[in-house]
Amino acid sequence: MPAASATAGPIPARARGRPRVAPTDVLPLGFVACFLTAVVVLPIAALVWESRRQGARSFWRVVSSPEAVAALRLTLGAAVVVALVNAVLGTVTAWVLVRDEFRGKTLVNAVIDLPFALPTIVAGLTLVALYGPGSPVGVDLAFTRGAIVLALCFVTLPFVVRAVQPVLQELDTEMEEAARSLGAGQAAVFRRIVFPNLLPGILSGAALALARAVGEIGAVVLISGNLPYRTEVSSVFVMSRIESGDAAGAAAVAVVLLCVSFALLLAIGGIRLLVTRHERA
Amino acid sequence: MPRAGLRIVALGYLTLVLLAPLAMVVRRTFAHGLAPVWGSLSGPETVHAFEITMLVAAIAVPLNTVFGVVAGLAIVRRRFPGRGLLNAFVDLPLALSPVVVGLALYLLYGRTGWFGGWLLGRGIHVLFAWPAIVLATVFVSVPFVAREVIPTLRELGDEQEQAARTLGASAWQTFRRITLPSIRWAVVYGVVLTTARCLGEYGAVAIVSGRIVGKTETATLRVDGAYQNLDATGAYSVALVLAAAAVAVLVAMTLARPNEQVA
Amino acid sequence: MSIAIRHVSKRFGTFTAVDDVCLTVETGSLTALLGPSGSGKSTLLRIVAGLEAADSGEVLLAGEDATGLAPQKRDVGFVFQHYAAFKHMTVRDNIGFALAVRKRPKAEIRARVDELIQLVQLQGFAGRYPAQLSGGQRQRMALARALAARPRVLLLDEPFGALDARVRAELRDWLRRLHEEVHVTTVFVTHDQEEAMEVADRVAVLNAGRLEQTGTPAELYDAPESEFVMRFVGGAHRLGDRLVRPCDLTLRRDHDDGCVEVEVERITVLGADAKVDLADGAGGRLVARLRRDELEELDLERGEILWARPTPGTASAA
Numbered sequence: 005m006p007a008a009s010a011t012a013g014p015i016p017a018r019a020r021g022r023p024r025v026a027p028t029d030v031l032p033l034g035f036v037a038c039f040l041t042a043v044v045v046l047p048i049a050a051l052v053w054e055s056r057r058q059g060a061r062s063f064w065r066v067v068s069s070p071e072a073v074a075a076l077r078l079t080l081g082a083a084v085v086v087a088l089v090n091a092v093l094g095t096v097t098a099w100v101l102v103r104d105e106f107r108g109k110t111l112v113n114a115v116i117d118l119p120f121a122l123p124t125i126v127a128g129l130t131l132v133a134l135y136g137p138g139s140p141v142g143v144d145l146a147f148t149r150g151a152i153v154l155a156l157c158f159v160t161l162p163f164v165v166r167a168v169q170p171v172l173q174e175l176d177t178e179m180e181e182a183a184r185s186l187g188a189g190q191a192a193v194f195r196r197i198v199f200p201n202l203l204p205g206i207l208s209g210a211a212l213a214l215a216r217a218v219g220e221i222g223a224v225v226l227i228s229g230n231l232p233y234r235t236e237v238s239s240v241f242v243m244s245r246i247e248s249g250d251a252a253g254a255a256a257v258a259v260v261l262l263c264v265s266f267a268l269l270l271a272i273g274g275i276r277l278l279v280t281r282h283e284r285a
Numbered sequence: 286m287p288r289a290g291l292r293i294v295a296l297g298y299l300t301l302v303l304l305a306p307l308a309m310v311v312r313r314t315f316a317h318g319l320a321p322v323w324g325s326l327s328g329p330e331t332v333h334a335f336e337i338t339m340l341v342a343a344i345a346v347p348l349n350t351v352f353g354v355v356a357g358l359a360i361v362r363r364r365f366p367g368r369g370l371l372n373a374f375v376d377l378p379l380a381l382s383p384v385v386v387g388l389a390l391y392l393l394y395g396r397t398g399w400f401g402g403w404l405l406g407r408g409i410h411v412l413f414a415w416p417a418i419v420l421a422t423v424f425v426s427v428p429f430v431a432r433e434v435i436p437t438l439r440e441l442g443d444e445q446e447q448a449a450r451t452l453g454a455s456a457w458q459t460f461r462r463i464t465l466p467s468i469r470w471a472v473v474y475g476v477v478l479t480t481a482r483c484l485g486e487y488g489a490v491a492i493v494s495g496r497i498v499g500k501t502e503t504a505t506l507r508v509d510g511a512y513q514n515l516d517a518t519g520a521y522s523v524a525l526v527l528a529a530a531a532v533a534v535l536v537a538m539t540l541a542r543p544n545e546q547v548a
Numbered sequence: 549m550s551i552a553i554r555h556v557s558k559r560f561g562t563f564t565a566v567d568d569v570c571l572t573v574e575t576g577s578l579t580a581l582l583g584p585s586g587s588g589k590s591t592l593l594r595i596v597a598g599l600e601a602a603d604s605g606e607v608l609l610a611g612e613d614a615t616g617l618a619p620q621k622r623d624v625g626f627v628f629q630h631y632a633a634f635k636h637m638t639v640r641d642n643i644g645f646a647l648a649v650r651k652r653p654k655a656e657i658r659a660r661v662d663e664l665i666q667l668v669q670l671q672g673f674a675g676r677y678p679a680q681l682s683g684g685q686r687q688r689m690a691l692a693r694a695l696a697a698r699p700r701v702l703l704l705d706e707p708f709g710a711l712d713a714r715v716r717a718e719l720r721d722w723l724r725r726l727h728e729e730v731h732v733t734t735v736f737v738t739h740d741q742e743e744a745m746e747v748a749d750r751v752a753v754l755n756a757g758r759l760e761q762t763g764t765p766a767e768l769y770d771a772p773e774s775e776f777v778m779r780f781v782g783g784a785h786r787l788g789d790r791l792v793r794p795c796d797l798t799l800r801r802d803h804d805d806g807c808v809e810v811e812v813e814r815i816t817v818l819g820a821d822a823k824v825d826l827a828d829g830a831g832g833r834l835v836a837r838l839r840r841d842e843l844e845e846l847d848l849e850r851g852e853i854l855w856a857r858p859t860p861g862t863a864s865a866a
Contacts, residue, residue, distance in 0.1 A: 036356045047389035054392045097295040114539040121531040123485030125505045126524045130306035133313050178632035184619045185626040186646035200636045219382025222487035239384040258385045265380040
C-alpha cells in the first residue's frame with residue numbers, strides 16, 4: 005500500500021467541522037474519574053449495598069433500636085449545640101481578627117487553625133488532661149455530655165471563623181459608610197448591612213461544623229467514656245457494632261450518617277447558589 | 286460594640302478550648318522526668334508506629350496532590366456532564382465521618398466484600414495490613430489540594446494560558462510554565478493540610494488496620510493503645526511528638542496562606 | 549442649607565491632604581471641587597459629610613457648627629464613585645433605605661421610592677439587584693437613594709469617574725437638569741475640568757490640599773489667579789516668558805517683537821477644530837488650537853518653521 009501523502013489522505017476531522025479530541029483532553033478527566041471511583045465511590049457503594057442486603061425491615065430494626073436512637077439523638081443534639089455556639093463565637097472571633105488591632109494578633113490568627121493541624125486523638129487526650137480526672141483546674145468532665153460538647157467545640161472551632169473572615173475582609177466598607185450617611189446608627193448598620201452579607205458565610209461554616217461534629221470520633225472517644233445511652237455517640241456505636249461482628253447493623257447506622265453528610269453538603273451548595281443569585285447579572 | 290469586651294470574649298474562648306489543653310500535654314508528658322519519655326519514644330512499638338505513619342503519608346500525600354491539581358483543572362476549565370457530581374464526591378470526605386469511611390472500606394475489602402474475596406484468593410492482604418491504611422488515609426485526605434486549587438484557578442482565569450497557546454506552547458508546556466507556577470502557593474497550602482490530615486487520621490484507620498501492635502498501628506492508634514493500657518507516659522509522649530508536628534504544620538500554613546485573612 | 553468650611557486641615561501621617569481651606573457654599577448652588585489626584589478634594593468632601601474628621605478647623609451647616617457631628621445627624625446625602633450599592637438589596641430597598649432606617653410607615657416609603665424611581669428614570673428596575681444594572685443605572689440609583697430622605701445637602705465624590713465616556717456625558721447633563729428640578733445645595737468632586745465647567749455654577753480649584761481659586765467657570769478661565777489654575781482650567785503653555793492658551797496662539801510666517809520661533813511637529817484634525825503640536829527650539833512644547841479654515845489658510849507642513857505670538861487682546865499670565 006502506497007504511503008498516504010499529506011495531501012492525498014482522508015480529510016481530517018477538524019476540516020469536517022468537528023473539533024479533534026486530543027488525548028490531553030480525555031486523559032486527565034479519565035484519571036480523575038477512575039481515581040475517585042476507586043478511592044471514594046466504590047467503598048461508599050459497597051456500604052450502601054451492605055446496608056440493604058438484609059432487607060428494609062432489618063435496616064429499620066437496627067436504626068430504631070433504643071441504643072442506636074439514643075446515640076443518634078446525642079450526636080445530633082450535641083452537634084447542633086456546637087454549631088450554634090460556633091456560629092456566635094466564631095463570628096465574634098472573625099470580627100475581632102479582621103476589625104480589631106492588638107499585639108499578637110498574627111499569633112492568634114495562626115492558632116485558630118490548630119484543630120485542623122492536630123490529630124483528633126491528641127486533641128482528645130489534651131482535653132482529658134485538662135478537664136478530666138486529675139485536672140489542674142478542678143473540673144472533672146469525664147463521662148459527661150458536657151465533655152462531648154467541649155471536644156466537638158475544639159475540633160469545629162476553625163470552621164465558622166475561616167468562613168466569615170474572608171467575607172468580612174471583602175466587605176465593602178463604603179456600603180457601611182453609605183448606610184451611616186443615610187442615617188443608620190451602629191446597630192442598624194450591623195443589622196441591615198453587615199449581617200446579611202455575613203450570613204451565607206456563617207451558615208456554610210456552621211454547616212461544615214455540623215457535618216464534622218456529627219462524624220467525630222477521635223476527640224470524643226477518650227473523654228466521653230462511651231457509656232451506652234449516656235455518652236455514646238453514633239460513630240462510637242458504629243465501631244462497637246463492627247467489633248461485635250455485626251457488620252450489617254453497623255452499615256445501617258453508617259448509612260444514616262452518610263445521608264446526614266450528603267444533606268449538609270447539599271445545604272452548603274445551596275447556600276453558595278443563594279449568594280451568587282444576588283451577583284448574577 | 287464594646288471593642289474590649291468582644292476581644293476578651295474571643296480570646297477567652299480560644300484559651301479555654303485550645304491553648305490550655307495544649308499546655309497540659311506538655312506538663313503531663315514530662316510529669317516523671319525526661320528518661321521515661323525517651324524510653325517510650327525509642328521503644329520498638331512506638332518507632333514502628335511512626336514509621337508506618339510516615340510511610341502512609343509518603344504515599345497518600347503525593348497521590349492526592351497530583352489528583353487535586355488534575356481534578357481542579359478539570360473541574361474549573363472544562364464543562365462536562367456530571368461535573369457537579371464529581372465536585373460533590375471530591376468534597377464528600379470533608380463532611381463524612383471517618384468511621385463511615387473505615388466501615389465502607391472494611392465492607393469492600395473484607396472476606397465477603399466485592400474485592401476482598403478476589404484479592405485474598407491471590408494472597409493480597411488489604412485489610413489489617415498497610416494497603417488498607419493507605420486506602421483509608423487517601424480517602425479522607427482527597428479534598429484538600431483540590432479545594433485550594435479550584436478557587437485559585439477560578440480567580441486567575443485562563444487568559445494567561447490562552448496567551449501561551451497563541452505563542453506556540455503545547456498543552457504540557459503551558460501547564461508546566463504557566464498554570465503550575467501560578468497555583469504554586471495554593472498547592473503548597475493544600476499539601477500542608479493534606480499532610481496534617483494524613484498524620485492525624487484515627488477513626489477510619491482504627492477500623493481497617495486491626496491495630497496490630499508493631500505491624501499496623503499508626504502513631505494516632507499508638508496514643509489510643511498506650512492510653513488504654515494505662516501507659517500514660519507512652520500516650521503523652523507520642524501525643525507530644527504529634528502536637529509538635531502540628532505546630533510545624535501551623536507555621537507552614539501561616540507562611541503559605543494564599544490570601545491575607547488578617548486586616 | 550449653606551456650607552461654611554473654615555480653616556479646615558487634615559493630615560494622614562506625614563501627608564497633608566487638606567491645608568487650611570476656607571470655602572463657602574451658598575444654599576441651592578451647584579459647586580464643583582476641582583483638582584488633580586491627591587489634591588485633597590475627596591478628603592474635604594468626606595469631612596463635610598462627617599465620614600472623616602478634620603484635624604483642625606470647623607464645618608458649619610446652615611450656620612451651625614457641625615464639626616463633631618456624626619454623619620447620621622448631618623442630613624447630608626452622599627454619592628460614592630463606586631456606587632456603594634447595597635448588593636444584597638433590591639433597587640427599591642436601596643432607595644428606601646434612609647426612610648426604612650428612620651422607621652417611616654411602609655406606605656410613605658413606597659410612595660417616595662416610586663417618586664424617585666420616576667425622577668431617575670429607573671422604571672421597571674425596582675425589583676432588580678444592583679449587579680443586574682449597568683454602571684450608569686447604578687449611579688442613578690445611588691443618587692435616588694441619597695435624595696430619599698430629602699437631605700439639605702447633596703455631596704457627590706467623583707460620581708461619574710467609573711463610567712465610560714458616553715454615559716458620563718449623559719449623566720453630566722442629567723445631573724444639571726436634576727439640580728434645576730430639585731434645588732438641593734450640591735457639591736461634587738471631579739478631576740475633569742470640562743465636567744466642572746459644564747455642570748457647576750461655581751468651581752473651587754484645589755491643589756496639594758490648598759484652595760487655589762474660587763469663582764464661576766468664566767471667571768476661572770478669563771482671570772486665573774495663578775499659573776496652576778491657568779494650566780489646569782483651560783490649559784496653557786509657556787511661550788517665551790508668558791503663558792498662553794492654545795486657542796490664543798497666533799501662527800505667522802513673518803515676525804515682529806514678541807514672536808517666538810517654533811517648528812511644526814504634528815498636525816491633528818479634530819473634526820471642526822485642529823491641533824498643531826509645536827516645539828520652541830529650547831526643548832519646550834506648545835499646542836496651538838485653530839479652526840479648520842484657519843488651518844487651511846496657513847497651509848502648514850510638518851517640520852516647517854513659523855513664528856508664534858499670543859493673540860492680542862487675550863488673557864495670559866506671566
